[in-house]
Amino acid sequence: MITSKLIRNYIPEIKRIFFGGKIPSNVSVNLTDKCNQSCVYCEIGKNCLSQNSDLLTKDDLFWIITQMAEFRIKKLSMCGGEPFLFSGIIDVVEFAWKNNVFCNITSNGMTIHKLNDNEFHTLKKCKTIVNISVDSFNEEIQIQTRGNDSALKNALKSIQKLQENNIPVIILSVISKYNYHDLYKSLIHAHSLKITNVLYQPVIKYSNFPNISVIKNKQELNVSTDQFDILFRELQKIYLFERKHKINTNIYRLLPWIESYINIIPDKKNTFFFHKVLPKFYCREIFTVIEINYYGGIQPCGLIQAEKSIKDNKSIDLLTQWENATEKLKADLKSFNYPIYCNGCCHKFSRNMIASAFQYPFANRKILITIFISIFNRLLSIILKKLYIKEYESRSHYRC
Ligand SMILES: C[S@@+](CC[C@H](N)C(=O)[O-])C[C@H]1O[C@@H](n2cnc3c(N)ncnc32)[C@H](O)[C@@H]1O
Ligand code: SF4
Ligand code: SF4
Numbered sequence: 001m002i003t004s005k006l007i008r009n010y011i012p013e014i015k016r017i018f019f020g021g022k023i024p025s026n027v028s029v030n031l032t033d034k035c036n037q038s039c040v041y042c043e044i045g046k047n048c049l050s051q052n053s054d055l056l057t058k059d060d061l062f063w064i065i066t067q068m069a070e071f072r073i074k075k076l077s078m079c080g081g082e083p084f085l086f087s088g089i090i091d092v093v094e095f096a097w098k099n100n101v102f103c104n105i106t107s108n109g110m111t112i113h114k115l116n117d118n119e120f121h122t123l124k125k126c127k128t129i130v131n132i133s134v135d136s137f138n139e140e141i142q143i144q145t146r147g148n149d150s151a152l153k154n155a156l157k158s159i160q161k162l163q164e165n166n167i168p169v170i171i172l173s174v175i176s177k178y179n180y181h182d183l184y185k186s187l188i189h190a191h192s193l194k195i196t197n198v199l200y201q202p203v204i205k206y207s208n209f210p211n212i213s214v215i216k217n218k219q220e221l222n223v224s225t226d227q228f229d230i231l232f233r234e235l236q237k238i239y240l241f242e243r244k245h246k247i248n249t250n251i252y253r254l255l256p257w258i259e260s261y262i263n264i265i266p267d268k269k270n271t272f273f274f275h276k277v278l279p280k281f282y283c284r285e286i287f288t289v290i291e292i293n294y295y296g297g298i299q300p301c302g303l304i305q306a307e308k309s310i311k312d313n314k315s316i317d318l319l320t321q322w323e324n325a326t327e328k329l330k331a332d333l334k335s336f337n338y339p340i341y342c343n344g345c346c347h348k349f350s351r352n353m354i355a356s357a358f359q360y361p362f363a364n365r366k367i368l369i370t371i372f373i374s375i376f377n378r379l380l381s382i383i384l385k386k387l388y389i390k391e392y393e394s395r396s397h398y399r400c
Helices: 002-019 060-070 091-098 119-126 139-146 151-166 180-192 225-244 257-261 317-332 339-342 349-359 363-394
Strands: 026-030 075-079 102-107 129-133 167-176 199-204 289-292
Touching: 002 225, 026 060, 060 075, 060 091, 060 317, 075 091, 091 102, 119 151, 129 151, 151 167, 151 363, 167 180, 180 199, 180 225, 199 257, 225 257, 225 363, 349 363
Parallel strands: 026 075, 026 289, 075 102, 102 129, 129 167, 167 199
Antiparallel strands: none
8 A cells, every 4th residue: 555655646746846747646537426325515415416418438538548648647536426336437447557547436335345356356456445435433423424324334345345355445534513523433443444544524615516506504514613622632532543553544634724624714705724824825736636527527626617528629638638727727826816615625735735835835834844743753653653553452442
């Protein structure tokens, strides 16, 4: 997992920072708008979709991958809707692999356990990483947030099958008013299942799919101010737990900004949550990821609507189409003219925070120091974990 993380994430990032590469490192595609869950915080789950039949096809995906190969973009993230409802997803993974592109699939785990042995073999052979979305290992909470009675049962079956096939699994959890008090208990459960990576994010406040209207009062799904104490206690417990156990989370990266993110009133003009943390903000996402929606539209970024589709423009290469789609947003951000959507964009904020600190080290010196300290602590804890993990694991008594 560490080696593939290096190849897919860090090497392209380092190349971009030090050698000024203009090629993004990742293409992120929403394969479909179909889904088999009804999550409280997701526009697809809440049926906000208008009908549009011209969805991406397997041939469109093959075109995207061929273009990625041409520009040596090595990472394809597949999302949705539910990507395993896209017919031919395994063929796409295999085609990508043959073109030296690695896939990362984010799924709710409803149907993965039904794949056959050959399909699991292909996922494994092609070094696929699978993210499974589990907000809680408490069945009641998971049903509440994911809107499906068998959400946890299926996710557990899928996790087990993936593990049996040695396919790396990462758990994604949305922190909301439904599960904030259960995060630590769920992490311990994840650890007991031998899961080694759990990534958290609060609720994105704007529409996840900018072509559809946002869920009403979405901000209220986040933890409220009077629940913060409990949330922070949970995060602290997780932080301490992972220092001594074979499980990693992104809590150390969330802690500097999560409170200001949750507190901000999203539509207040020229007030941005990141200014509490970063005097000067830089969005690395718009330079590193090509975002393609399920109609083939190239989005300026994950939260902004696409204007043109790759489906109508295959005579123009992917990179040119992406440069055209992102040109205005890049110019706006260069003059610190941020779209209001940045206030709802927690998805990759931790990475943006680190990139901002390096891009504007003087203006952001306070957070730069915090980042250095937390990276140092992190490295130290990884080394200590490696040295003492067996001893810790055998002596630990989990207190929930
Ligand atoms: C949109 S889903 C698509 C993939 C798949 N259907 C799934 O749920 O894993 C991708 C990820 O976004 C998360 N997500 C959905 N809506 C969100 C929101 N409003 N805020 C934060 N995360 C959200 C989901 O829990 C999931 O981990
Ligand atoms: S978050 Fe994923 S599983 Fe839930 S409704 Fe949205 S697309 Fe479906
Ligand atoms: S919403 Fe803002 S912070 Fe988020 S990706 Fe777009 S430009 Fe970047």
